[in-house]
Every structure is written in structure tokens, then in C-alpha cells.
Amino acid sequence: MSVVGKVTLILDAFTADDRGVGFAELQRRTGLAKATLHRLSGEMVEARLLDRVDGKFHLSGHLFALGMRxxxxxxxxxxxxxxxxxxxxxxxxxxxxxxxxxxxxxxxxxxxxxxxxxxxxxxxxxxxxxxxxxxxxxxxxxxxxxxxxxxxxxxxxxxxxxxxxxxxxxxxxxxxxxxxxxxxxxxxxxxxxxxxxxxxxxxxxxxxxxxxxxxxxxxxxxxxxxxxxxxxxxxxxxxxxxxx
The missing domain is CATH 3.30.450.40 (GAF domain)
Known part of the structure; x- marks a missing residue:
């Protein structure tokens, strides 16, 4: 799977009812290797595609703004x-x-x-x-x-x-x-x-x-x-x- 495919897999793992998803749960939902998910999730936080608050990941406000475009x-x-x-x-x-x-x-x-x-x-x-x-x-x-x-x-x-x-x-x-x-x-x-x-x-x-x-x-x-x-x-x- 390409890097873009893996990033999409991570984004699609979030649901409308989520109030933050921990690393272990995100790994369970995506099926990605721990090292791969750790690297990509960190890069996605830096790119403002994800937010990390109190150890849990959230879809970012920047991502919402992109969607509204x-x-x-x-x-x-x-x-x-x-x-x-x-x-x-x-x-x-x-x-x-x-x-x-x-x-x-x-x-x-x-x-x-x-x-x-x-x-x-x-x-x-x-x-x-x-x-x-x-x-x-x-x-x-x-x-x-x-x-x-x-x-x-x-x-x-x-x-x-x-x-x-x-x-x-x-x-x-x-x-x-x-x-x-x-x-x-x-x-x-x-x-x-x-x-x-x-x-x-x-x-x-x-x-x-x-x-x-x-x-x-x-x-x-x-x-x-x-x-x-x-x-x-x-x-x-x-x-x-x-x-x-």
C-alpha cells in the first residue's frame, strides 16, 4: 500500500462519534504496523491533518477547513x-x-x-x-x-x-x-x-x-x-x- 493509501486509511478510521482515539485503538482500526502508524501519525500531526490531545488523536480543524473548500x-x-x-x-x-x-x-x-x-x-x-x-x-x-x-x-x-x-x-x-x-x-x-x-x-x-x-x-x-x-x-x- 502506498503512503497516500496508508494516510487515507488512518483518516478513514475516525468516525463522527469519536471523542479522541488512542494509538492502540487506531492501530486496531487500521491494521497498520506499530512502527508505520507511529511514524505516519506523527507526520500527520506536523502537517496539521491530525491533532494529538492528552495522548489521543483527533481529526484536525485544518482538515475541516480543507474539506469546506x-x-x-x-x-x-x-x-x-x-x-x-x-x-x-x-x-x-x-x-x-x-x-x-x-x-x-x-x-x-x-x-x-x-x-x-x-x-x-x-x-x-x-x-x-x-x-x-x-x-x-x-x-x-x-x-x-x-x-x-x-x-x-x-x-x-x-x-x-x-x-x-x-x-x-x-x-x-x-x-x-x-x-x-x-x-x-x-x-x-x-x-x-x-x-x-x-x-x-x-x-x-x-x-x-x-x-x-x-x-x-x-x-x-x-x-x-x-x-x-x-x-x-x-x-x-x-x-x-x-x-x-
Whole structure:
């Protein structure tokens, strides 16, 4: 494996929930030799790709700043934020913006107030497409090979109500493709319900998706579906104008 490959392996070993990773744990996650990891981690601290605090490693603020320079992500977040804020003011529930990477949704923005639901989503975190409304919205408007690949593989169960039947998921995706809305009913976590909609590009494929999630005890996803779909359409329209 090349040096770049090993550095990437180290960076990918961190999760959104980490509060610092010790050397032994980092070695376990990467499988790198102790001497190799010791040398590379030291060089990555010097290069400001990692921070080391109290003997534990963290992804650095400099790395975050580099990530925010990615033109696609920055433009998407800048355009979407006002519409996400409007959705939050309308619902007072947790609002997400996400992009697809492989068979997962990556959360690139999240807005929630003091009473936000304990959803499993994390800024920068990932969840399987099939287990979330935002993921289903992305998958329903993904290229056919992507959709086919997800449906052909076992669907991991995150909660008791996670959809693990390919046929049921296929029907949900067909409905989402027809209505422009996808739903989740306690599938990523017990007690959480959600509605999502795709942000479509010129080819009618999803470049991103948005969602609103809340506790099943107070949030009614279908009541807010039209607002979520309209916000996604406005984000898509604004992105199209910027790129024209």
C-alpha cells in the first residue's frame, strides 16, 4: 500500500462519534504496523491533518477547513441553508442535508433546536441509504446500477423496523420516485420518524436530499411532505441558476 493509501486509511478510521482515539485503538482500526502508524501519525500531526490531545488523536480543524473548500459541498451548503432554516422554523424538528456516497448517505448539514429528537444522524456521519428517509430519497433518484446494487445485497438492520426486504424497499423506492417523497418509520432508530425529498440535477438524478425528522410521539411526516418537497425543489432551482 502506498503512503497516500496508508494516510487515507488512518483518516478513514475516525468516525463522527469519536471523542479522541488512542494509538492502540487506531492501530486496531487500521491494521497498520506499530512502527508505520507511529511514524505516519506523527507526520500527520506536523502537517496539521491530525491533532494529538492528552495522548489521543483527533481529526484536525485544518482538515475541516480543507474539506469546506470543496466547491460542490460549499456551494450546496450555501444554497441549501436558508431553505433548511425555513423548514426548521416551520417544523421545529431536526432538518438534514445529505449526499450519497456509495450505498450510504453522508450528512453535510444538520439543524436542530433544544428539543431535537435523539436521531442517529451526525454531521459528517453516515447511515445506510435503505434505513433513512433521506437515503431512500437519494436512492429512488440514483442511477439504475446503484439502485440495483443496493437491492441485490443484504439490507442491514439498524432497528426492529428497518426494512430488510428488497421487495418492500423496491416498492417504497417506486413510490418515492412517483411522489418525490420518501418516508422512514422508526427504521434508523426506535422512536424516530422522517420525511425526505431529493434535490434533483438537470438529469433528474439526485445531487443531494433533505429531510425532517422528529419523535413519533409528536411529529407527523406526511403533514410536512409538501413543504419538504417544495424546499428541495427550490434548492435545485437555485443550484441550477448558479451553474447556468
Amino acid at each position: 470543496a466547491s460542490v459541498e460549499r456551494s450546496l451548503i450555501e444554497v441549501a441553508t436558508p431553505f433548511l432554516e425555513d423548514l426548521y422554523e416551520r417544523t421545529h424538528e431536526t432538518v438534514h442535508l445529505g449526499r450519497r456516497e456509495g450505498a450510504e448517505v453522508v450528512y453535510v448539514a444538520k439543524i436542530g433546536g433544544h428539543r431535537q429528537a435523539r436521531a442517529p444522524s451526525r454531521l459528517g456521519g453516515r447511515l445506510p441509504l435503505h434505513a433513512t428517509a433521506i437515503g431512500k430519497a437519494l436512492l429512488a433518484f440514483a442511477p439504475d446500477p446503484v439502485r440495483g446494487e443496493v437491492l441485490s445485497k443484504p439490507l442491514a438492520r439498524l432497528a426492529p423496523r428497518t426494512v430488510t426486504s428488497a421487495e418492500l424497499l423496491r416498492r417504497q423506492l417506486d413510490e418515492a420516485a412517483e411522489t418525490g417523497l420518501a418516508y422512514e418509520a422508526e427504521e434508523s432508530a426506535v422512536g424516530i420518524v422522517c420525511v425526505g425529498a431529493p434535490v434533483l440535477g438537470a438529469d433528474d438524478l439526485a445531487v443531494a436530499a433533505i429531510s425532517v425528522a422528529g419523535p413519533v410521539t409528536r411529529f407527523q411526516p406526511r403533514k410536512h411532505g409538501a413543504a419538504v418537497r417544495a424546499a428541495a425543489a427550490e434548492i435545485a432551482l437555485t443550484l441550477a441558476r448558479r451553474s447556468a
